[in-house]
Amino acid sequence: MPPPIPPPVPRLSDVARAAGTSPITASRALRAPDQVAPATRARVEAAARALGYVPNLLAGALASARTHTVGVLVPTIASSIFAATINGLTSVLEEAGFAILLAQSGYDPAREARGLAALLGHRPEGVVCIGAPLSPASAAMLAAARRAGTAVVETWEIPDAPIGAAVGFDNHAVGRAVAAHFAAAGRRRLVFAGGTDPRAAARSAGFAAGARDAGLPAPARLRLPVPAAMDNATEACRTDPRLATADAVFAATDIHAMGLLTGFRALGRAVPDAVAVVGLGDLDLARHTQPALSSVRIDGDAIGRRAAALILEGGGDPPPRIDLGFTLIARASG
Amino acid sequence: MPPPIPPPVPRLSDVARAAGTSPITASRALRAPDQVAPATRARVEAAARALGYVPNLLAGALASARTHTVGVLVPTIASSIFAATINGLTSVLEEAGFAILLAQSGYDPAREARGLAALLGHRPEGVVCIGAPLSPASAAMLAAARRAGTAVVETWEIPDAPIGAAVGFDNHAVGRAVAAHFAAAGRRRLVFAGGTDPRAAARSAGFAAGARDAGLPAPARLRLPVPAAMDNATEACRTDPRLATADAVFAATDIHAMGLLTGFRALGRAVPDAVAVVGLGDLDLARHTQPALSSVRIDGDAIGRRAAALILEGGGDPPPRIDLGFTLIARASG
DNA sequence: ATCCCGAATGACAGCGCTACCATCAACGGT
DNA sequence: ACCGTTGATGGTAGCGCTGTCATTCGGGAT
Numbered sequence: 001m002p003p004p005i006p007p008p009v010p011r012l013s014d015v016a017r018a019a020g021t022s023p024i025t026a027s028r029a030l031r032a033p034d035q036v037a038p039a040t041r042a043r044v045e046a047a048a049r050a051l052g053y054v055p056n057l058l059a060g061a062l063a064s065a066r067t068h069t070v071g072v073l074v075p076t077i078a079s080s081i082f083a084a085t086i087n088g089l090t091s092v093l094e095e096a097g098f099a100i101l102l103a104q105s106g107y108d109p110a111r112e113a114r115g116l117a118a119l120l121g122h123r124p125e126g127v128v129c130i131g132a133p134l135s136p137a138s139a140a141m142l143a144a145a146r147r148a149g150t151a152v153v154e155t156w157e158i159p160d161a162p163i164g165a166a167v168g169f170d171n172h173a174v175g176r177a178v179a180a181h182f183a184a185a186g187r188r189r190l191v192f193a194g195g196t197d198p199r200a201a202a203r204s205a206g207f208a209a210g211a212r213d214a215g216l217p218a219p220a221r222l223r224l225p226v227p228a229a230m231d232n233a234t235e236a237c238r239t240d241p242r243l244a245t246a247d248a249v250f251a252a253t254d255i256h257a258m259g260l261l262t263g264f265r266a267l268g269r270a271v272p273d274a275v276a277v278v279g280l281g282d283l284d285l286a287r288h289t290q291p292a293l294s295s296v297r298i299d300g301d302a303i304g305r306r307a308a309a310l311i312l313e314g315g316g317d318p319p320p321r322i323d324l325g326f327t328l329i330a331r332a333s334g
Numbered sequence: 335m336p337p338p339i340p341p342p343v344p345r346l347s348d349v350a351r352a353a354g355t356s357p358i359t360a361s362r363a364l365r366a367p368d369q370v371a372p373a374t375r376a377r378v379e380a381a382a383r384a385l386g387y388v389p390n391l392l393a394g395a396l397a398s399a400r401t402h403t404v405g406v407l408v409p410t411i412a413s414s415i416f417a418a419t420i421n422g423l424t425s426v427l428e429e430a431g432f433a434i435l436l437a438q439s440g441y442d443p444a445r446e447a448r449g450l451a452a453l454l455g456h457r458p459e460g461v462v463c464i465g466a467p468l469s470p471a472s473a474a475m476l477a478a479a480r481r482a483g484t485a486v487v488e489t490w491e492i493p494d495a496p497i498g499a500a501v502g503f504d505n506h507a508v509g510r511a512v513a514a515h516f517a518a519a520g521r522r523r524l525v526f527a528g529g530t531d532p533r534a535a536a537r538s539a540g541f542a543a544g545a546r547d548a549g550l551p552a553p554a555r556l557r558l559p560v561p562a563a564m565d566n567a568t569e570a571c572r573t574d575p576r577l578a579t580a581d582a583v584f585a586a587t588d589i590h591a592m593g594l595l596t597g598f599r600a601l602g603r604a605v606p607d608a609v610a611v612v613g614l615g616d617l618d619l620a621r622h623t624q625p626a627l628s629s630v631r632i633d634g635d636a637i638g639r640r641a642a643a644l645i646l647e648g649g650g651d652p653p654p655r656i657d658l659g660f661t662l663i664a665r666a667s668g
Numbered sequence: 669a670t671c672c673c674g675a676a677t678g679a680c681a682g683c684g685c686t687a688c689c690a691t692c693a694a695c696g697g698t
Numbered sequence: 699a700c701c702g703t704t705g706a707t708g709g710t711a712g713c714g715c716t717g718t719c720a721t722t723c724g725g726g727a728t
Binding site: 007052054056057058059061062067069072076078079080084086090097099101102114115117119120121123141144148258259262284285287289290 | 437449564
């Protein structure tokens, strides 16, 4: 049996022929309806519907130099901490008729560079990254893309020298605020537990600075693998002596914080009496842990929406650096 | 000041000129290196690097009819229940050099149809959906795309008449299994709590069937808004009398289940003594709730990887229906 | 020496669409 | 009656790349 020949996909010229117009008029009838006579438009629309015509956006993009595509580069979508940002971002962009090209770095510089190159090959009109690029190669590609007119927005941190716009918050200040919070509560043996990514590092540095300002000993720095997993934090409670003596732990994400609650419970260390725990992200689950989790609230949805808005206006000129702030929500855990 | 003229993006012909070859040879040097003499290849690669050349994949796709793009249509990425699937899917596809186009339906049929049309306009080589299409319009578009050669995979359920391939599990059987589990533990007043999506509905129907088989009264069916949010389930404990008298609740996702734990705690109803709770998804957090959450484990990562593999082989012929099964993990909550 | 073959390279056309400019009819002001 | 103006439509060219041939050339088999 010969392989079945797939039926040809209808093209604009097919629609035009069926509607009795030229291809260009059919194109306008679909894209700019008020530039064609109502009767013509109706014929074209009917023909398109009858044929099941789906415009080839690739060809349109090539001809018009407008791709209506935005690239999104995230460390991982498996960790719920960024989900709200991606959600806000895509909601706005889809509404505006943009398609989303997704790439993940997995916190790996080489993978990030590969993914970014693939993104840029599709000539997106904008690129939104969560975090600054991990490698000089990525940064160079982004900078070149920006020079060529691509809007670039970094989120979740505000680098000293952003490539384009930046929408985020001050991770260093977050660390200081949490340290001050612990100090005010009389805690003294602080620990920072978090990933190895630059944002966690900034929080850690701020945490240390805040402890110093409050006259406390330097906090311990516990490195946990990325992407964040609850079990890793739980495991650390068993294996890391610094957690056994801590009286306050700042976890770089609520994911880690929840894992710590489990670990401390297993150890018989009462939260918050023996040890306080504060997370970051204020995920839904923070209100549902036992005890309820104190957390630094980040409005991830707002970050995403703001980043999308910036893309839609071409990245801003000059590209703004927007600090959306944070709020320390004190609950039962410390 | 006149608007700054962006520098032109280097094209293949620029690379070719710099390397002293024809464009077509430069193209081959980059895509099929072993068809080009080593010396030539080296010159082209050097030129590309020096110019910062990024191939225009749109133009390449138009010319070759290979887009190296896969569309992914999900209800929402905000709910972590699908994160593992998207993760597995994208890992495999990125590895194979495919770009991911993401669209969300938000559980809304109209939005799904719009998003799907936008996806198909980019002529993806495959489309992966989480769930079957919500509307006949979406189904028709997918069926047409499949006839035209696009691989189509539905996941997380196995429809009676899939459009293309299907990778998932039997949601109805899940419901039966949980009902049997509750019956064996002597529970009698069952409640199903979940969203209004087809998969939750199938679980609910199976749950009812299982209860009937065990000689139990028909379970109550509690409808919670989608996408799943913990707080909605917690709130339902306060407001819905059926939860006040239930002795076993099957929540359609672990998200809801965790919200129920909080709600029951507030009500003073002990879990599992007064009421058992079983979730679905076996998310990380199931091991970290208090009490630890019993859950139906779904291997979301495997679903994603399998779906990706099917896309890479063109959807399979005939398109397979793959049941990856599930496991009921009994923990402390029931 | 002849022939053939494969390796390396190139010319040409075209993917499906849209930007740009041209055309043409209908119309109102003078 | 003339002319500019507006609204509707169409022709042409080209976006940047690759499929499909065609061409060239050196070297081993005969």
